[in-house]
Amino acid sequence: DQQVKQNSPSLSVQEGRISILNCDYTNSMFDYFLWYKKYPAEGPTFLISISSIKDKNEDGRFTVFLNKSAKHLSLHIVPSQPGDSAVYFCAAKKTGSQGNLIFGKGTKLSVKP
Amino acid sequence: DAGVIQSPRHEVTEMGQEVTLRCKPISGHNSLFWYRQTMMRGLELLIYFNNNVPIDDSGMPEDRFSAKMPNASFSTLKIQPSEPRDSAVYFCASSPRTGGTEAFFGQGTRLTVV
Numbered sequence: 001d002q003q004v005k006q007n008s009p010s011l012s013v014q015e016g017r018i019s020i021l022n023c024d025y026t027n028s029m030f031d032y033f034l035w036y037k038k039y040p041a042e043g044p045t046f047l048i049s050i051s052s053i054k055d056k057n058e059d060g061r062f063t064v065f066l067n068k069s070a071k072h073l074s075l076h077i078v079p080s081q082p083g084d085s086a087v088y089f090c091a092a093k094k095t096g097s098q099g100n101l102i103f104g105k106g107t108k109l110s111v112k113p
Numbered sequence: 114d115a116g117v118i119q120s121p122r123h124e125v126t127e128m129g130q131e132v133t134l135r136c137k138p139i140s141g142h143n144s145l146f147w148y149r150q151t152m153m154r155g156l157e158l159l160i161y162f163n164n165n166v167p168i169d170d171s172g173m174p175e176d177r178f179s180a181k182m183p184n185a186s187f188s189t190l191k192i193q194p195s196e197p198r199d200s201a202v203y204f205c206a207s208s209p210r211t212g213g214t215e216a217f218f219g220q221g222t223r224l225t226v227v
């Protein structure tokens with residue numbers, strides 16, 4: 001059973017507009033959430049994270065929002081740039097775990113010039 | 114820092130052969146993870162080590178899979194015998210501390226078993 005779900009396999013956005021990537025989770029024991037970005041033929045790279053005690057974390061053009069009651073988080077990219085085109089993975093960590101992450105299946109973002 | 118280094122980048126082998134994937138974590142990191150990525154299942158954690166000790170191997174699919182970490186700077190993932198359904202991209206990642214949440218990934222090994 002998938003504990004971290006990214007229901008949109010792909011998303012296409014115009015350059016300069018906002019990209020919103022969504023992620024849902026089922027396990028209330030998750031206490032930390034991360035977003036990774038992956039280019040073809042490369043490993044995932046860490047992008048931004050949020051603790052379950054917060055509802056928002058911002059880093060430049062990237063903002064992650066967490067809605068614990070809905071078990072939902074989202075990644076906003078504003079403004080979107082063609083270089084943001086990649087696969088974005090949502091990941092979560094359980095309370096008390098020693099660092100292993102549970103990943104969603106990813107959303108492929110295409111930013112068109 | 115060179116980051117997490119995996120070798121080989123690509124491996125093509127025949128069914129039944131032994132395959133060994135290698136990983137050198139970032140120096141000073143004490144957690145190491147092996148992940149497998151497939152179209153069907155996405156990124157799955159196979160096993161992880163803290164301070165060279167295997168902590169959780171519940172993600173290892175079968176006894177054909179084994180992983181070792183003989184020292185802080187080297188780990189292997191072995192598949193013996195390999196099968197076509199093992200074809201996937203295998204990633205190694207390391208984290209700077211036990212319980213650390215930010216894992217740094219290598220570039221992966223693309224394994225094809227024919």
